[in-house]
Amino acid sequence: MANSAQTSRDVELVARLQAAGYRLTPQRLALVHLLSRDDSHPSADQIFARLRAEYPTVSLATVYNTLDMLVELGEALTLDLSEGCTRYDVRRPGAHPHVICRVCGRVADLDLDGLERFVEAARTSTAFGDLQPRIHFDGVCPTCASGSSRKPEG
């Protein structure tokens, strides 16, 4: 247990899984442990690769299964950022805006004043009901903007 300090999110997730009647398999525990500490908004593939490093027998199918399970429980947020793959936010499962760097793909959470007001404006502007916001901004992160690995403009 030396290298597996637990975060409160970690404990919370395990409790949720158990409460929902899911079996606590080693694969799930390892995944939850990893995800509760990872704020990079990783894709399934990235999660798979990282998990494999400490757990060489896990399969990609199990990663997908567990992610689906977390999404179902409302404990994971899916991000469709037009990259060709879905990325996941397990640390902050409530819907919130993100920024993604169009050069390197880095994703960051965004806390915006006026978000509530904005969503409220949407609710009163459409006949559609039960609205859930999906908000992100494409941009260029400071590292890429400073030309570290690629020029800022084409």
Add this chain to the structure above:
Amino acid sequence: MANSAQTSRDVELVARLQAAGYRLTPQRLALVHLLSRDDSHPSADQIFARLRAEYPTVSLATVYNTLDMLVELGEALTLDLSEGCTRYDVRRPGAHPHVICRVCGRVADLDLDGLERFVEAARTSTAFGDLQPRIHFDGVCPTCASGSSRKPEG
């Protein structure tokens, strides 16, 4: 020409293509004509099917090529709505919010007061630069909410 009345968008697009040095092939003209009148935010597949109805020899590859071309010219907006395929908005190419029905997939444009203010708030809240908003809301359209084809709640 009886059934091919032109919209101003149609004419505008043809002019843009020509000005950009693209050849005006029959396939491109048919596609542009169709897209400039279609406000359903169709996917490439749907566009392909509709185009085939009047033009049985077009290929899906040409549909993708032409869409890419329009996106490059800034004349088409891509929408990634977590449906497993990209949808396109060629009628209003400027970035704007959308609503999508999570039951039937219908998409509608959304005009929101305070959008500028909101985007401005985002620009001042992150170190990322050159932000482009990607905003949509999942919801339930009036038709689906009224239970026409499925119950509103699980």
Add this chain to the structure above:
DNA sequence: CTATATGCAAATCGTTTGCACCTTA
């Protein structure tokens, strides 16, 4: 013990690509 998970490999499906043949300008 047995319902549930896992791992593997094959299947799916949207999108992209390679290439020989056409066509616009």
Add this chain to the structure above:
DNA sequence: TAAGGTGCAAACGATTTGCATATAG
């Protein structure tokens, strides 16, 4: 006629699925 497009079919890559084996409770 020559640069650029087209259609077809094969290739790709993310995700899903079927199924025999393993295991949590």
